[in-house]
Amino acid sequence: xxxxxxxxSRSMLGISYKTDVLxxxxxxxxxxxxxxxxxxxxxxxxxxxxxxxxxxxxxxxxIFPPDIGQIGVKGxxxxxxxxxxxxHPHMTGKENxxxxxxxxxxxxxxxxxxxxxxxxxxDVGEFIDAPVxxxxxxxxxxxxxxxxxxxxxxxxxxxxxxxxxxLSFRNKSLRKMREYREQAKAIIFISHNMEHxxxxxxxxxxxxxxxxxxxxxxxxxxxxxxxxxxxxxxxxLKKSKPGEYDKVRDRISSGSEIVLEDMGIINSDGINLDxxxxxxxxIFTCKFSLTKFTKSLYFSFGILNEEYKACIWxxxxxxxxxxxENLNAGxxxxxxxxxxxxxxxxxxxxxxxxxxxxxxxxxERILSRESFKVVSDGNLLERGMINVKEDWIxxxxx
Amino acid sequence: MPEExxxxxxxxxxxxxxxxxxxxxxxxxxDNRELIYQLFKRDFLMLYKKSFLGLGWHFIxxxxxxxxxxxxxxxxxxxxxxxxxxxxxxVLVGLTFWKYFSSFFMRxxxxxxxxxxxxxxVNFPHEILIVKQALQEGVxxxxxxxxxxxAIGLMGVIPKWQIIFVPLMIIPLFxxxxxxxIVFSVLSGSIGDxxxxxxxxxxxxxxxxxxxxxxxxxxxxFRTIILLNPLTYLICxxxxxxxxxxxxxxxxxxxxxxxxxxxxxxxxRLFYVSEEKVIEKIM
Numbered sequence: 023x024x025x026x027x028x029x030x031s032r033s034m035l036g037i038s039y040k041t042d043v044l045x046x047x048x049x050x051x052x053x054x055x056x057x058x059x060x061x062x063x064x065x066x067x068x069x070x071x072x073x074x075x076x077x078x079x080x081x082x083x084x085i086f087p088p089d090i091g092q093i094g095v096k097g098x099x100x101x102x103x104x105x106x107x108x109x110h111p112h113m114t115g116k117e118n119x120x121x122x123x124x125x126x127x128x129x130x131x132x133x134x135x136x137x138x139x140x141x142x143x144x145d146v147g148e149f150i151d152a153p154v155x156x157x158x159x160x161x162x163x164x165x166x167x168x169x170x171x172x173x174x175x176x177x178x179x180x181x182x183x184x185x186x187x188x189l190s191f192r193n194k195s196l197r198k199m200r201e202y203r204e205q206a207k208a209i210i211f212i213s214h215n216m217e218h219x220x221x222x223x224x225x226x227x228x229x230x231x232x233x234x235x236x237x238x239x240x241x242x243x244x245x246x247x248x249x250x251x252x253x254x255x256x257x258x259l260k261k262s263k264p265g266e267y268d269k270v271r272d273r274i275s276s277g278s279e280i281v282l283e284d285m286g287i288i289n290s291d292g293i294n295l296d297x298x299x300x301x302x303x304x305i306f307t308c309k310f311s312l313t314k315f316t317k318s319l320y321f322s323f324g325i326l327n328e329e330y331k332a333c334i335w336x337x338x339x340x341x342x343x344x345x346x347e348n349l350n351a352g353x354x355x356x357x358x359x360x361x362x363x364x365x366x367x368x369x370x371x372x373x374x375x376x377x378x379x380x381x382x383x384x385x386e387r388i389l390s391r392e393s394f395k396v397v398s399d400g401n402l403l404e405r406g407m408i409n410v411k412e413d414w415i416x417x418x419x420x
Numbered sequence: 421m422p423e424e425x426x427x428x429x430x431x432x433x434x435x436x437x438x439x440x441x442x443x444x445x446x447x448x449x450x451d452n453r454e455l456i457y458q459l460f461k462r463d464f465l466m467l468y469k470k471s472f473l474g475l476g477w478h479f480i481x482x483x484x485x486x487x488x489x490x491x492x493x494x495x496x497x498x499x500x501x502x503x504x505x506x507x508x509x510x511v512l513v514g515l516t517f518w519k520y521f522s523s524f525f526m527r528x529x530x531x532x533x534x535x536x537x538x539x540x541x542v543n544f545p546h547e548i549l550i551v552k553q554a555l556q557e558g559v560x561x562x563x564x565x566x567x568x569x570x571a572i573g574l575m576g577v578i579p580k581w582q583i584i585f586v587p588l589m590i591i592p593l594f595x596x597x598x599x600x601x602i603v604f605s606v607l608s609g610s611i612g613d614x615x616x617x618x619x620x621x622x623x624x625x626x627x628x629x630x631x632x633x634x635x636x637x638x639x640x641x642f643r644t645i646i647l648l649n650p651l652t653y654l655i656c657x658x659x660x661x662x663x664x665x666x667x668x669x670x671x672x673x674x675x676x677x678x679x680x681x682x683x684x685x686x687x688x689r690l691f692y693v694s695e696e697k698v699i700e701k702i703m
Contacts, residue, residue: 084543086699092429
């Protein structure tokens with residue numbers, strides 16, 4: 023804030039100052055971003071929240087100037103950012119079309135000529151003469167979107183809007199964007215929905231912490247983006263609430279029979295991993311010590327996803343009847359190996375339970391903090407829970 | 421339609437000459453007149469759509485204020501000095517223009533902040549937000565001015581014919597409020613305290629302007645302070661012209677007016693070169 027006052031006074035007084043040097047507590051919201059967008063191209067910009075997507079859009083839109091460098095834009099640029107904004111609840115749909123249309127840079131005649139298109143696209147029917155406050159949230163968004171998309175700019179910027187509205191409206195929007203592209207207009211598309219990005223974009227830019235870490239092929243960019251988000255998600259899972267033991271997220275313990283020592287995902291050489299390739303065997307180990315003689319033990323092991331749904335769940339005495347009997351007090355290590363886990367790329371949390379084979383009572387059930395990610399060596403996307411090799415056959419039936 | 425090629429760089433506005441700044445701003449305002457109208461309509465006409473009294477709210481507050489001044493006057497606590505018209509008339513006319521000055525000033529200060537929703541969404545010349553505020557306050561002034569004339573008429577005071585100069589005399593008042601207001605609007609965009617401080621100052625300033633009292637009885641340091649206050653001339657001389665058909669301090673009035681217009685023109689430049697720096701901080 024002090025900087026703000028300082029900068030403003032300086033620019034008012036016409037004192038030139040450097041904007042390419044950071045002061046204390048300042049950071050670059052975006053740095054070294056350089057790209058070109060051609061006509062008829064759909065460029066996806068992906069990145070986690072806070073990576074600088076919106077700032078980039080605002081710079082492209084000329085809402086504030088860059089501190090260094092320059093941006094050249096040819097033609098009218100139109101933004102679909104927070105489409106609901108700018109609609110006034112007490113004004114009717116019709117009045118709002120004129121208001122928002124003007125805000126977005128259309129002339130009165132233009133709005134008049136496109137009015138019917140806008141109303142039809144928004145699909146609000148007779149509500150067009152009712153105040154917007156009486157609209158459902160869906161109608162509100164549809165109207166906002168419809169006005170914005172009918173501005174017909176040369177470069178359309180779309181920020182996370184396909185997540186709103188029902189299926190038919192989303193389809194209509196996708197069709198409209200396709201039309202745009204065919205008119206050789208450029209689109210900049212921002213979304214967290216990788217499926218839309220994959221289908222719509224010719225090219226993607228991946229932003230991470232204000233830096234452009236990728237510019238190129240859509241599929242590869244998405245794989246990279248998913249990789250970046252997995253890293254963040256794994257870190258978040260690891261650091262949430264502190265437990266008694268730093269590798270334990272949640273623990274149900276029945277008593278003092280078992281003292282837990284260590285656990286985690288390892289590779290075949292016994293080294294701890296926090297990432298696993300799709301085709302690499304999954305090996306989990308857990309070290310514990312028994313405080314007294316125990317007649318029999320069995321284990322159950324699970325791999326949960328971020329929603330704590332079990333993706334894998336195996337129990338040692340299920341079919342093979344692996345029961346560990348007559349165990350003296352002392353240190354032990356259980357090791358579970360799954361040769362082909364088939365997990366799709368994603369973030370996972372291991373869980374293990376140690377139970378008494380005689381009584382079935384649970385000694386320990388531990389949800390590990392040692393979450394890990396499954397990554398893809400190829401171009402596998404985060405889809406579903408498991409990986410399969412599939413064939414597709416289309417037959418004509420009559 | 422030829423496509424325009426726009427380049428956004430840092431501090432590009434500073435390269436414009438002073439005179440070009442004014443022409444560019446005037447051009448922007450003209451080009452965006454439809455937007456000004458739409459925003460005006462949204463903020464002004466819609467403000468009272470769900471209210472019984474509607475625009476009436478604009479007059480209730482000052483009316484109550486006037487009643488309290490009159491009350492204070494009759495109880496003898498307030499000694500306004502020698503006034504040749506009924507005291508309510510004197511206060512009413514003074515407050516009409518004071519109200520215009522103070523509310524236009526505060527509106528101008530808030531213009532960037534209150535428009536932030538659109539500012540962050542669309543690229544448009546932000547000076548039109550100030551034009552919209554000015555328009556809004558202008559309309560309110562016309563309404564309250566009309567009501568004032570009717571009210572003083574009911575109290576038996578007929579304004580002098582020199583009242584026709586009032587619109588002209590509004591210009592310096594407008595310039596001073598708008599000029600200082602837009603400079604502060606840039607600061608207020610990033611520093612929240614600015615508005616609060618200015619509100620306090622406006623409260624004090626009202627008493628440093630001879631609106632509810634007359635200058636005659638004052639002497640010493642207070643008189644000096646009041647005579648240094650530009651509003652003493654800008655507001656009270658409008659009242660003098662309206663009620664008495666004359667200007668008390670002609671020379672001072674002309675100087676302050678010229679000064680106000682100059683302040684306004686310079687403020688436009690300050691606003692133009694600095695406001696884009698504040699946008700990224702307005703969020």
